[in-house]
Amino acid sequence: EVQLVESGGGLVQPGGSLRLSCAASGFTFSGYLLYWVRQAPGKGLESVSAITSNGDKTYYANSVKGRFTISRDNSKNTLYLQMGSLRAEDMAVYYCARVGTAYFDFWGQGILVTVSS
Amino acid sequence: EIVMTQSPATLSVSPGERATLSCRASQSVSSNLVWYQQKPGQAPRLLIYGASTRATGIPARFSGSGSGTEFSLTISSLQSEDFAVYYCQQYNNWPRTFGQGTKLEIK
Numbered sequence: 001e002v003q004l005v006e007s008g009g010g011l012v013q014p015g016g017s018l019r020l021s022c023a024a025s026g027f028t029f030s031g032y033l034l035y036w037v038r039q040a041p042g043k044g045l046e047s048v049s050a051i052t053s054n055g056d057k058t059y060y061a062n063s064v065k066g067r068f069t070i071s072r073d074n075s076k077n078t079l080y081l082q083m084g085s086l087r088a089e090d091m092a093v094y095y096c097a098r099v100g101t102a103y104f105d106f107w108g109q110g111i112l113v114t115v116s117s
Numbered sequence: 118e119i120v121m122t123q124s125p126a127t128l129s130v131s132p133g134e135r136a137t138l139s140c141r142a143s144q145s146v147s148s149n150l151v152w153y154q155q156k157p158g159q160a161p162r163l164l165i166y167g168a169s170t171r172a173t174g175i176p177a178r179f180s181g182s183g184s185g186t187e188f189s190l191t192i193s194s195l196q197s198e199d200f201a202v203y204y205c206q207q208y209n210n211w212p213r214t215f216g217q218g219t220k221l222e223i224k
Contacts (some may be wrong), residue, residue: 045206
């Protein structure tokens, strides 16, 4: 069974940092493109960042470029999102999602990041 | 990046009736479009891929159509469990981009 389990969320002050992790199981992790997708309270879905299967190419939304870094450790079946210089507008539920054939076919349950003083 | 626009923002429909949701892309995405359903507190659930193919386990009352820039999702006879938010998303171009969602509510 495919599973994606996010961790590392919580409360952080504006300007602070946080690292999210997404532990994967039930599939060949190194074979898949992965995304972080976020959803601010009461809002829609936003593709935040993506990384190719071997990590050689990454994508960042303009809203997080220069502040967030996506990475993966294929030996540990884990996806990461290092978030820095956090702002109130970064507060959201963050999902990791697997790209199957070409679209998101599996999602994690999501992890809440709260940015507040 | 490709901008996806959904309409309407909110759709009020009675159970048993038909609902049609629309999605427009800022440039052609061919048939590389999916629809997701999201309920409160849950991750999105894949409904339709390839613009018109139902995902595994999705009831036949859900159907998708369209290609290029204009797409629609139709739910033929609404059940209580269908009231949720629906998102379209294109996967023709990098990055994958979402519409802003249509909330389907009980009339």
